[in-house]
Amino acid sequence: MRVASEINLTLQEHEALLKLTRSGLTSVRLAQRARIVLLASTGMQNKDIASELDVGRVQVGRWRERYAESRLAGIERDLPRGAPARKVDAARLAALTTQTAPSQATQWSTRSMARVLGVSQSSVSRHWRAQGLKPHLIETFKVSRDPKFVEKLRDIVGLYMSPPEHAVVLCCDEKSRIQALDRTQPGLPLKKGRAATMTHDYKRYGTTTLFAALNTLDGSIISRCEQRHRHAEWLDFLRQIDRETPKDKSLHLICDNYATHKHPR
Numbered sequence: 001m002r003v004a005s006e007i008n009l010t011l012q013e014h015e016a017l018l019k020l021t022r023s024g025l026t027s028v029r030l031a032q033r034a035r036i037v038l039l040a041s042t043g044m045q046n047k048d049i050a051s052e053l054d055v056g057r058v059q060v061g062r063w064r065e066r067y068a069e070s071r072l073a074g075i076e077r078d079l080p081r082g083a084p085a086r087k088v089d090a091a092r093l094a095a096l097t098t099q100t101a102p103s104q105a106t107q108w109s110t111r112s113m114a115r116v117l118g119v120s121q122s123s124v125s126r127h128w129r130a131q132g133l134k135p136h137l138i139e140t141f142k143v144s145r146d147p148k149f150v151e152k153l154r155d156i157v158g159l160y161m162s163p164p165e166h167a168v169v170l171c172c173d174e175k176s177r178i179q180a181l182d183r184t185q186p187g188l189p190l191k192k193g194r195a196a197t198m199t200h201d202y203k204r205y206g207t208t209t210l211f212a213a214l215n216t217l218d219g220s221i222i223s224r225c226e227q228r229h230r231h232a233e234w235l236d237f238l239r240q241i242d243r244e245t246p247k248d249k250s251l252h253l254i255c256d257n258y259a260t261h262k263h264p265r
Contacts, residue, residue: 007068009041016072033063033075040064088123090131097133107135159252160216167250170213170222170241174258176229180205211237213253231263 009017020026020034032053039049046064050057066074093113102112110121110128117124128134146152163169182205187198211233212223222244226233238253245251255261 007037007041007064009037013071014038014041030076033067036060036063037067037075040067086119088117088119088127090127093117093124093127094131094133097128097135107138109136156254159254163217163252164250166248167252168245169216169252170254171216172211172213172237172241172253172255174212174229174234174260175210177207178210178225180208209233213237213241229260231260231265234260234263235265 017034017038021031021038023031026034032055035053036049036055036059039052040046040060044052046057046060049055049060053060063075068074096113096116097108102108102116105112110124113124114121159169181202183199184201184203185199187196188194190196206227208225208227209229210223210225212221214221222241224237224240226236241251241253
C-alpha cells in the first residue's frame, strides 16, 4: 500500500502557498496545487483532499509528492511529457551533407536528412543555416584551355569598362529557334470591368532567329529576325549594323565563338 508523503511546512512556505491561493494573478492550476499542499500539511488523506477540492485522488498524490521532493518549484510547472527531444549531431550532419549523397537522389533535402538522423526537418534546416550549407544549390564553373584567355579577357572587359573615344561598342548575339506563334482567333482588348481575352490554343508559323546588338553605352539595340541561322544571315546583320551606326565612329563588336561568327567570309 502506497503511503502519502508527509508534508511539514515552515511559516514562510505556508504564507507563500496561502498567497498563491488568494492572488488574482495566480493561474488556476497553480492555485489548486497550492490548496492541495496546504490541506496535505494539515494531515488530511488524499481521498479527503480529492473530495474537498473535487479533483482526482491520483492528481492529489502527484502534487503532494512533487512538493515533498522539490518544494515550491515542484508544483510551479509541469514535468515534460513524452520522450526528450533528440539533439542533432552537428558534426555528423555536416559530414553527411558535404561528403555523401542520399540514395535515389542527387542531393540531400531536409526530409531525407531528418529521416537519417531521426530529428525534425526544422532542426536540420536550422543547423544548415547556422553552418552556411545549401545542398540544393550548385555553382558551375569552366576553366578555359585557351592560352590567350587572359589577353582576350582583358580586351573584352576593357571595352566594356572603358570604351575608346569616337567608337561604338556592341555586344552581339543570336537567339535561334524562336517559335513564331499566333492565336487561332483574335481576342478582345482590355476594358473597364473586363480583362483582355485570348484563345487557349495557338497555331505555329515555324521558327525564327533573332539577331541583336546591344550598345553598352546607352542600352539601345539593333535587331532583326531571319528564317535561318547561317553566316549569310550574320553578314546581312553586320551590314545593317554598319548602316545604322554613325559613319565617323569605329565599331567594336563583341561576339562568342559560334561557328557562324568565324566563317572565312
